[in-house]
Amino acid sequence: MKIVVCIKQVPDTTEIKIDPVKGTLIREGVPSIMNPDDKGGLEQALRFKDEFGAHVTVITMGPPQAEAILREAYAMGVDEAILLSDRKFGGADTLATSYTLAAALRNLEFDLLITGRQAIDGDTAQVGPQIAEHLDLPQVTYVEDAKLLGDKTLEVKKATETGYEILEVDMPCVLTILASGYEPRYMSISGIMETFERPITLWSSENISVDPEHIGLKGSPTRVMKSFTRGAKAKGTLYDEVTPEEAADIIVEKLREKFII
Numbered sequence: 001m002k003i004v005v006c007i008k009q010v011p012d013t014t015e016i017k018i019d020p021v022k023g024t025l026i027r028e029g030v031p032s033i034m035n036p037d038d039k040g041g042l043e044q045a046l047r048f049k050d051e052f053g054a055h056v057t058v059i060t061m062g063p064p065q066a067e068a069i070l071r072e073a074y075a076m077g078v079d080e081a082i083l084l085s086d087r088k089f090g091g092a093d094t095l096a097t098s099y100t101l102a103a104a105l106r107n108l109e110f111d112l113l114i115t116g117r118q119a120i121d122g123d124t125a126q127v128g129p130q131i132a133e134h135l136d137l138p139q140v141t142y143v144e145d146a147k148l149l150g151d152k153t154l155e156v157k158k159a160t161e162t163g164y165e166i167l168e169v170d171m172p173c174v175l176t177i178l179a180s181g182y183e184p185r186y187m188s189i190s191g192i193m194e195t196f197e198r199p200i201t202l203w204s205s206e207n208i209s210v211d212p213e214h215i216g217l218k219g220s221p222t223r224v225m226k227s228f229t230r231g232a233k234a235k236g237t238l239y240d241e242v243t244p245e246e247a248a249d250i251i252v253e254k255l256r257e258k259f260i261i
């Protein structure tokens, strides 16, 4: 079984502050981390490696410093790492990102492609499903667990708003993974010791088959018109010393006022 996991380096958004005047993110001094959903995806891939000896490759598109998360992935137990990096990829929106990643993935053989559900900086949850469309592969999103049934079929647990669904999907396919389903393993001591000796394959736009009109800023139809922080909410109404029955009546009344019920 060959698995490729797409991982993205993101700023640790728990450490990010917004510039109140410009409305932009203050990134200076903010540490970069592996996107949490991608770490969940990596854990799923490494479980298949533990169980069946699956071969796990990680790929990231980003600037040279994105190498750090590939080294972290090596220390967690992956077999191969690819950095897709080129100034021509800069300014990519989700469409250009997924187009470029899909082009790189055409160079690789795999049975299973795993992405995170969502990156904590861009937050769109579009890249995984878009890659599946570019490669014409079946996809299951919001996955919290996967098991192999036979040779070519996966049984997956897909989270929904009201609970979960158990689905079967044939490989090759794409799964987008939710961090909530997984407790990613720590890097091993031997993995940390060896990680800086492991090779990282570097691919630029020369190594993949892409139309220059569809990559980077040129290939990105999205325009961010304005970004701003949400204003403070109005103070709520406080009801003191009401019985549970009175509280229920008040809630029902408020919901009726807003035509929710």
Ligand code: FAD
Pocket (backbone or CB within 6 Å): 006, 007, 008, 035, 037, 038, 059, 060, 061, 062, 090, 091, 092, 093, 094, 095, 097, 101, 114, 115, 116, 117, 118, 119, 120, 121, 122, 123, 124, 125, 126, 127, 128, 220, 222, 223, 224
């Ligand atoms: P999501 O769709 O939420 O990610 C889902 C999953 O897809 C991730 O969990 C991960 O597994 C995979 N994935 C996503 N991105 C990558 C990646 N790069 N490598 C590997 N796997 C990935 N960002 C920049 O870093 N530099 C820029 O110059 C830049 N310019 C932009 C310009 C515009 C106009 C816009 C709108 C956005 C720009 N961005 C840029 C943000 C960038 O487009 C998104 O971060 C990126 O496309 C991924 O979208 P997302 O973060 O919403 O990922």
